[in-house]
Amino acid sequence: MPDTTLPPPVVPPNVIPPRSGAAFRLARGQVLEVVDIMGTQVSDLLAFNADDVREVISNGRTFDYEETLKLTTGNTLWSNRSQPMLKLLRDDAGCHDFLLTPCSEATFRHFYPHQPVHRGCFGNLAEALAPYGIEPDAIPCAFNVFMNVPFDGDTGRLRVDPPRSQPGDVLQLEAQMDLVIGLTACSAYASNGGTFKPIGWRIV
Numbered sequence: 001m002p003d004t005t006l007p008p009p010v011v012p013p014n015v016i017p018p019r020s021g022a023a024f025r026l027a028r029g030q031v032l033e034v035v036d037i038m039g040t041q042v043s044d045l046l047a048f049n050a051d052d053v054r055e056v057i058s059n060g061r062t063f064d065y066e067e068t069l070k071l072t073t074g075n076t077l078w079s080n081r082s083q084p085m086l087k088l089l090r091d092d093a094g095c096h097d098f099l100l101t102p103c104s105e106a107t108f109r110h111f112y113p114h115q116p117v118h119r120g121c122f123g124n125l126a127e128a129l130a131p132y133g134i135e136p137d138a139i140p141c142a143f144n145v146f147m148n149v150p151f152d153g154d155t156g157r158l159r160v161d162p163p164r165s166q167p168g169d170v171l172q173l174e175a176q177m178d179l180v181i182g183l184t185a186c187s188a189y190a191s192n193g194g195t196f197k198p199i200g201w202r203i204v
Helices: 059-066 105-111 120-132
Strands: 014-016 021-026 031-036 043-049 076-078 084-091 143-145 169-175 179-184 199-203
Touching: 014 021, 021 120, 031 043, 043 084, 043 120, 059 076, 105 120, 120 179, 179 199
Parallel strands: none
Antiparallel strands: 014 199, 021 179, 031 169, 031 199, 043 143, 043 179, 076 084, 084 169
């Protein structure tokens, strides 16, 4: 009989365990791949200018210059100083969010009053970015990779649905300056369809 066993998932060299985060440097011209290893998992992404961490990724500047809320291949993520930071080169999932802030202890108290409080992506990012001199109050709205936040065009009301990303889906971003990157495997129930899985990343 033919072997119908599915091959094991391709795991990137760097794996962020469920409900945790990491930070690392990304040089100008290097390409970061964020990989949804198992599918249906969000990753909060932050970028800071490695030479001056007061320059940081900005959703407002990005929406303004890209003239869209739906960012995908060919779009650029901009800084608060109107400089390009990351260019999207490949987007398997085609669905991300740049509206909602990283989940935090306050988020869990507000939305999940009957669940244990978790420090969330905000706490994980704060810990991971501290060695780079980045304080919690400097953490902005993250680019939420693979997050699915549809909104009503008439009322503006939004909701958080499970991600549409499949196992092995990749978002590829090219650094436009030397960066410090913060990255998580998101901790919020609704963002990830009620389960928590790892996120992979590699620099190519």
